[in-house]
Amino acid sequence: KQEVTQIPAALSVPEGENLVLNCSFTDSAIYNLQWFRQDPGKGLTSLLLIQSSQREQTSGRLNASLDKSSGRSTLYIAASQPGDSATYLCAVRGSAEYGNKLVFGAGTILRVKS
Amino acid sequence: EAEVAQSPRYKITEKSQAVAFWCDPISGHATLYWYRQILGQGPELLVQFQDESVVDDSQLPKDRFSAERLKGVDSTLKIQPAELGDSAMYLCASSLAWVTDTQYFGPGTRLTVL
Numbered sequence: 001k002q003e004v005t006q007i008p009a010a011l012s013v014p015e016g017e018n019l020v021l022n023c024s025f026t027d028s029a030i031y032n033l034q035w036f037r038q039d040p041g042k043g044l045t046s047l048l049l050i051q052s053s054q055r056e057q058t059s060g061r062l063n064a065s066l067d068k069s070s071g072r073s074t075l076y077i078a079a080s081q082p083g084d085s086a087t088y089l090c091a092v093r094g095s096a097e098y099g100n101k102l103v104f105g106a107g108t109i110l111r112v113k114s
Numbered sequence: 115e116a117e118v119a120q121s122p123r124y125k126i127t128e129k130s131q132a133v134a135f136w137c138d139p140i141s142g143h144a145t146l147y148w149y150r151q152i153l154g155q156g157p158e159l160l161v162q163f164q165d166e167s168v169v170d171d172s173q174l175p176k177d178r179f180s181a182e183r184l185k186g187v188d189s190t191l192k193i194q195p196a197e198l199g200d201s202a203m204y205l206c207a208s209s210l211a212w213v214t215d216t217q218y219f220g221p222g223t224r225l226t227v228l
Contacts, residue, residue: 004156034216043118043205043219044157089156099170102147102217104156 002027002094006105013080014113021075021108023090028068031093031100035064035075038087038107047088048075080112116140118220120206126226132194135223139188139208145169147217148181148191149205157205163189164212196227 003026013019023033032051036044048057048064050073056065063076077084087107094101119138127133139146144165149157160179161171166186174181178197183189193200203224207217 036219041203041222041224043120043221044207046216046218049216091156099172100212101159101170104158106155 002030002092002098002101002103004090004092004103004105006088006090006108008108009106010109010111012111012113015080015082017080017112018076018078019080019110021077021088021090021110023073023075023105025071025073025092025103027094027098028071029095029097030068031095033064033066033073033093034091034102035062035073036089036091038089040087044089077110080110082112082114084112085110118206118208118218120204120220120223122223123221124224124226126228127196128228129198130195132192133196133225134193135191135204135206135225137189137191137206137220139206140218143208143210143218144186145209145212146183146189147207147209148189149207151203151205151222153202160191169212193225196225198227201225201227 007022034049035047050057050066061078066073089107091102091104146163148160151157160174161181162169163183181191203222205222207219209215209217
């Protein structure tokens with residue numbers, strides 16, 4: 001069974017700092033990996049989607065990397081801002097063996113202090 | 115920008131009552147998902163539709179939960195009877211294609227069972 005772990009569970013940083021969020025998964029047979037953002041009491045917003053054949057994706061100040069063989073992904077946020085405060089969720093889409101389901105981690109709660 | 119619509123946003127009900135949630139996906143999206151998210155955890159898939167057909171409902175507690183997507187557009191998730199442990203956020207998502215595409219999430223329905 002695919003399991004997704006996110007470390008740290010919570011992170012508090014001063015504005016302007018660069019930071020890294022970590023995601024690990026137990027089964028490397030994945031189709032793709034996504035990073036989502038969730039504001040309190042709201043739905044999820046997709047940030048980046050990395051296909052299994054890719055190593056990284058970038059969008060603005062965000063950069064996500066994928067090392068499928070080691071079961072790891074990182075989300076790098078450059079020059080953090082208070083508006084980046086949210087919960088960040090990593091999700092892996094399993095292979096057909098797992099019904100191609102999206103399996104989520106519990107998230108990292110990020111607080112950026114002004 | 116097109117969005118996934120959900121209603122109601124909040125629902126408070128008593129144990130043993132029936133509740134229903136509605137979702138309208140982004141126009142043209144063939145795949146629709148219902149997730150349950152318990153506070154502090156990542157979303158967990160309950161049921162997935164491809165057009166009007168159920169593709170995966172392996173995690174749906176079928177003794178009390180039901181879901182339908184009669185015309186392959188909007189969908190309803192029902193719980194009868196509700197139990198205390200059903201208190202959670204219920205999220206609907208849709209995607210253009212099943213495996214390869216990003217899932218777009220609605221704002222969710224926060225259910226509280228008293």
